[in-house]
Every structure is written in structure tokens, then in C-alpha cells.
Amino acid sequence: MKFRTLLRHFRESFKNIGRNGWMTFASVSAVTVTLTLVGVFLVLMMNLNHIAGNVEKDVEVRAHIDNAANDDDIKAIGKKITEMSGIETVIFSPKDEELTNLIDDLGDNGDAFKPFEQDNPLRDVYIIKTKSPQDVIKVAKKIEGFEYIQSVKYGQGYVEKLFSFVNIARNIGIVLIVGLLFTAMFLISNTIKITIVARRKEIEIMRLVGATNNFIRWPFFLEGLWLGILGSIVPIGLISVLYYNIYKYVAPQITFKFIDFLPASPFIYQISAILIVIGAVIGIWGSLMSVRKFLKV
Amino acid sequence: MIEMIDVKKTYPNGVIAINGLNVKIKPGEFVYVVGPSGAGKSTFIKMMYREEKPTSGNILVNGVSLPSIRNSKVPLFRRNIGMVFQDFKLLQTFTVYENVAFAMEVIEKEPEEIKKRVMEVLDLVGIKHKARMLPSELSGGEQQRVAIARSIVNDPKVVIADEPTGNLDPETSWEIMNIFEEINNRGTTLVMATHNRDIVNNIKRRVIAIESGKIVRDEHRGDYGYEI
Ligand SMILES: Nc1ncnc2c1ncn2[C@@H]1O[C@H](COP(=O)(O)OP(=O)(O)O)[C@@H](O)[C@H]1O
Numbered sequence: 001m002k003f004r005t006l007l008r009h010f011r012e013s014f015k016n017i018g019r020n021g022w023m024t025f026a027s028v029s030a031v032t033v034t035l036t037l038v039g040v041f042l043v044l045m046m047n048l049n050h051i052a053g054n055v056e057k058d059v060e061v062r063a064h065i066d067n068a069a070n071d072d073d074i075k076a077i078g079k080k081i082t083e084m085s086g087i088e089t090v091i092f093s094p095k096d097e098e099l100t101n102l103i104d105d106l107g108d109n110g111d112a113f114k115p116f117e118q119d120n121p122l123r124d125v126y127i128i129k130t131k132s133p134q135d136v137i138k139v140a141k142k143i144e145g146f147e148y149i150q151s152v153k154y155g156q157g158y159v160e161k162l163f164s165f166v167n168i169a170r171n172i173g174i175v176l177i178v179g180l181l182f183t184a185m186f187l188i189s190n191t192i193k194i195t196i197v198a199r200r201k202e203i204e205i206m207r208l209v210g211a212t213n214n215f216i217r218w219p220f221f222l223e224g225l226w227l228g229i230l231g232s233i234v235p236i237g238l239i240s241v242l243y244y245n246i247y248k249y250v251a252p253q254i255t256f257k258f259i260d261f262l263p264a265s266p267f268i269y270q271i272s273a274i275l276i277v278i279g280a281v282i283g284i285w286g287s288l289m290s291v292r293k294f295l296k297v
Numbered sequence: 298m299i300e301m302i303d304v305k306k307t308y309p310n311g312v313i314a315i316n317g318l319n320v321k322i323k324p325g326e327f328v329y330v331v332g333p334s335g336a337g338k339s340t341f342i343k344m345m346y347r348e349e350k351p352t353s354g355n356i357l358v359n360g361v362s363l364p365s366i367r368n369s370k371v372p373l374f375r376r377n378i379g380m381v382f383q384d385f386k387l388l389q390t391f392t393v394y395e396n397v398a399f400a401m402e403v404i405e406k407e408p409e410e411i412k413k414r415v416m417e418v419l420d421l422v423g424i425k426h427k428a429r430m431l432p433s434e435l436s437g438g439e440q441q442r443v444a445i446a447r448s449i450v451n452d453p454k455v456v457i458a459d460e461p462t463g464n465l466d467p468e469t470s471w472e473i474m475n476i477f478e479e480i481n482n483r484g485t486t487l488v489m490a491t492h493n494r495d496i497v498n499n500i501k502r503r504v505i506a507i508e509s510g511k512i513v514r515d516e517h518r519g520d521y522g523y524e525i
């Protein structure tokens with residue numbers, strides 16, 4: 001294809017947007033409606049996922065070391081843990097520090113533990129974070145088997161429930177988004193089906209005057225792209241403004257530990273990019289699907 | 298130029314539209330195809346521009362054997378023939394100019410050449426002053442002029458027309474026929490299916506009469522030969 005033909009296709013695709021007046025309007029509206037739904041869901045899902053991540057990130061393994069271990073033993077254990085796969089950080093917390101933390105955490109009631117400063121009943125502890133939070137159970141089980149480890153704690157029982165809850169939530173999210181995308185495709189393809197019947201004659205005539213299938217397809221492809229992009233403008237604007245305001249005014253009111261929102265920047269840009277790409281893809285897909293029927297291959 | 302050899306066409310519903318047809322049309326000829334309604338004229342024409350494939354037999358147009366070209370190559374073949382229809386087949390959302398220019402854009406001509414040539418043919422068919430109008434703003438005769446302009450814009454060797462005056466009043470029909478004569482005088486082969494008795498009897502040319510899918514008459518300077 002010559003470059004000027006490509007230019008011609010671009011010019012033609014813009015003209016078609018105007019030429020097809022209400023059909024353009026119908027297709028753009030369909031894209032707008034579906035992208036708004038997809039967008040709202042994406043915002044919810046991505047934030048939920050973020051919160052789930054926060055909760056997961058808080059999960060850690062605490063390995064209590066037997067008092068019988070000497071300094072070299074403790075170092076050896078630390079080395080062994082660090083060398084395990086999937087470990088993010090290993091922090092050593094001596095029992096004195098543990099006690100100070102405990103007393104601080106308890107505030108006024110902490111004073112009751114003051115007498116123990118002379119005879120600390122706590123143990124030295126390794127605090128371990130794994131790269132993937134869901135690995136803690138595996139890591140904890142392994143460390144349990146090490147020498148001089150008195151006990152390993154990671155919130156047994158609670159953590160398993162948390163993970164299965166998070167996993168279910170994520171899967172439901174994925175299913176919902178995929179379902180929504182299919183609904184979007186269905187809605188768009190139906191809209192296009194209606195609009196395209198009117199253009200069936202147009203395609204027939206083009207073939208009659210010697211246009212190859214690719215020559216016919218190009219402007220449709222570009223037109224679909226523009227329709228998709230046009231259709232994503234309103235959802236992007238709407239979601240950006242809403243999210244920005246929620247992030248600025250509502251989010252600071254929520255002080256519950258794990259609940260925070262993804263920062264408006266770059267999140268708004270990311271979601272906009274995602275929406276524009278989805279819009280473009282369904283626009284192009286719909287447009288090409290609709291010509292396909294009338295191009296005798 | 299155009300040759301049909303033992304051509305038969307049976308439609309999927311079982312109707313035999315063309316039933317053993319042989320014909321040869323030489324370069325520069327002007328041929329009327331006449332016959333009663335349902336005789337197979339349109340099928341005969343459609344097979345020439347590969348809208349329909351013969352069920353058996355062979356068709357050669359410009360040296361190309363039509364039954365053997367692939368569907369995807371059909372548009373390429375059609376670039377060498379002009380086509381005119383009873384219902385004009387103009388792109389409704391394209392202006393007069395754009396309709397004609399489209400046939401040249403398809404073969405990737407240069408924009409300057411397109412502009413020049415399109416205005417030239419629009420002038421030839423006498424519709425230049427309405428170049429910016431949409432087909433819906435034109436009369437039937439004017440739309441047919443645009444269709445004819447489009448059919449000849451790439452200088453095809455053959456122009457095929459199926460009842461080009463079928464939707465036009467007598468006076469307009471004559472104007473259209475003048476344009477066709479002019480095109481034929483410039484050396485373009487013309488094949489035209491028609492019901493128009495006056496035209497066939499007054500502009501005397503070769504007449505091929507088809508009945509029940511067979512050629513029943515083929516005369517050098519023939520008459521229409523049917524009442525109405
Ligand atoms: N697409 C088609 N499918 C089935 N039958 C057809 C089709 N086109 C034409 N026919 C039949 O073929 C016969 C010839 O039709 P046609 O070539 O249109 O004749 P004419 O143009 O001379 O009136 C008619 O009986 C018509 O009903």
C-alpha cells in the first residue's frame with residue numbers, strides 16, 4: 001500500500017464519522033455505557049486488590065529462638081533463614097527490644113511488665129517477611145524444623161482464612177470484569193450489527209468498483225478505533241473526576257488501618273490508559289467483525 | 298474480448314437461468330441483450346463481471362478466465378471493466394465527486410491525476426456543476442450520469458450495463474444513450490441489457506436475444522423484436 005493511500009484511509013475514516021451521523025452516535029454511546037461500567041468496576045477491583053495487598057503485607061513470621069542458643073547459633077539461624085527462597089527481609093529483634101516494644105504497646109498497663117526487665121521471660125525473635133505474602137505458611141513450617149527454634153508464629157488459623165478470603169475476592173473480581181467485557185462486546189457488536197446493515201450496500205458497491213477487501217477494511221478499522229476512543233472520553237472524564245474527589249475528600253476520613261486508596265496520580269492515568277485501550281480494542285473489533293460478513297473472501 | 302463457451306448457470310434453488318450459451322463479442326462492439334423478463338439477461342451480465350459463477354462452461358473477459366479467479370481477486374478483475382446498473386449503485390454518503398474518485402483511489406492513482414480525470418469525466422457526462430452534491434440531491438438521470446462517469450473513469454476496455462435506462466423517463470433515457478454512444482465511439486466495448494424497444498430500434502446495433510437461458514437470435518443490426 002502506498003503512503004498516500006494510507007493517508008486516504010485516515011481521511012476517509014474521519015469523514016465516515018461525520019457521514020454516518022446517528023450511527024456514529026449509537027456506537028459511541030454503546031462504548032461509553034460499557035466503558036463506564038467496566039471503569040467503575042476496575043476502580044473498585046484495583047482498590048480492593050490494593051487493600052487486600054496491604055492486609056497481606058502485614059503478615060509476617062515470628063521465629064522465637066530458644067534461650068539455649070548462643071550468639072553463633074543465632075547468627076547461623078539468621079543465615080539459614082536468609083538463604084531460604086522467597087524471603088524478603090529478615091530482622092533480628094533481641095528479647096530486650098521485644099519487651100520494650102511490649103511495654104510501649106500496652107501503654108499504661110505496660111508498667112505491670114516493668115519488673116520483668118531484670119528477668120526477661122521473652123525470647124529473641126527473627127521477624128521474617130516473604131516476597132509473596134502467601135508463602136508465609138510454607139516458610140513458617142520449614143523454620144519450625146530448624147534447631148534452637150522454640151516456636152514459630154504467623155497468626156495460625158487467622159492467616160489461612162485471610163488468604164482464602166482474599167483469593168476468593170480476587171477471583172470474583174476477575175470473573176466480574178471478564179463477564180463485563182463480554183457483555184460490552186455483545187452490546188457493541190449488536191449496535192454495530194444494526195448500523196452496519198445500512199452499510200452493507202456501501203461495501204457491495206465498493207467491491208463492485210474494484211476495492212479489495214483490505215482497501216475496504218482500512219477505513220472501517222480506523223473508524224472503529226476513533227469510535228472506541230471517542231467512546232472512552234466520557235467514562236475517563238467521569239471516573240477521573242470522581243476518583244480524584246473521593247481520594248481527596250473521602251479517603252482521608254477513613255482511618256481504619258489497612259484501608260487506603262491507590263493514590264489518584266498515577267492511578268487515574270493508569271485507569272484512563274486501560275479504558276482507552278479497551279475502547280480502542282472493542283471499537284476496532286466491532287468494526288472489523290461487522291465488515292467481515294459482507295466481504296466475500 | 299468477451300467469450301462464453303457452453304455456459305450453464307443453475308441457481309442454488311434449482312432455477313436454470315442460463316442453459317448452454319455460446320457467444321463472442323469483439324473489441325469495440327456495441328451489443329444489446331434483449332429478451333422477456335426472467336429470460337436470463339441479468340444472469341448473463343452478472344457472469345461477465347463475476348458476480349455469479351457459471352455452473353459449467355467457461356467465460357473469458359479481457360483474456361481472463363472468470364470461473365478460475367478467486368473471490369478475493371474479483372475486485373482486481375473488475376478494475377478493467379465498467380459497470381452501470383438500473384439502480385445506479387452510488388455510495389449514498391459520498392458526494393458525486395467522491396463517488397467517481399473512489400474508483401481511482403482504489404487503484405492508488407495520484408491525487409492530482411484523480412482530481413483532473415474526475416472533473417474531466419464529470420464534464421463528459423454533463424454533471425460537473427453538481428460535483429459536490431449527494432446522490433440523494435440528484436434526479437435519476439443525473440445519478441445515472443454519475444454512475445456512467447464512474448464506470449469510465451479508469452478507461453476500461455469494456456462497459457457492461459444492466460437496464461441502465463430502466464428507471465428513467467424516455468427523454469432522459471435518450472440523453473443517457475447519447476453518452477453511451479459517445480463512449481462506444483471512443484472504442485470502448487459496450488454490452489447492454491435492455492427493455493427499451495425505442496432505443497434498440499433507433500440506435501441500430503448488434504442484438505442478442507435470450508429466451509429461457511439460450512440465445513435465440515443474434516443479428517448484426519437487429520430489432521428489439523418483442524411487443525413491449
Ligand atoms: N439469485 C437468484 N437466485 C435464484 N434464482 C434467481 C436468482 N437470480 C435470478 N434468478 C432466476 O433466474 C432466472 C433468470 O433471471 P434474470 O437473469 O434476472 O433474468 P432477466 O434479467 O432476463 O429478467 C429467473 O427465473 C430468476 O427468477
Ligand SMILES: [Mg+2]
Pocket residue numbers: 338339340
Ligand atoms: Mg434483469
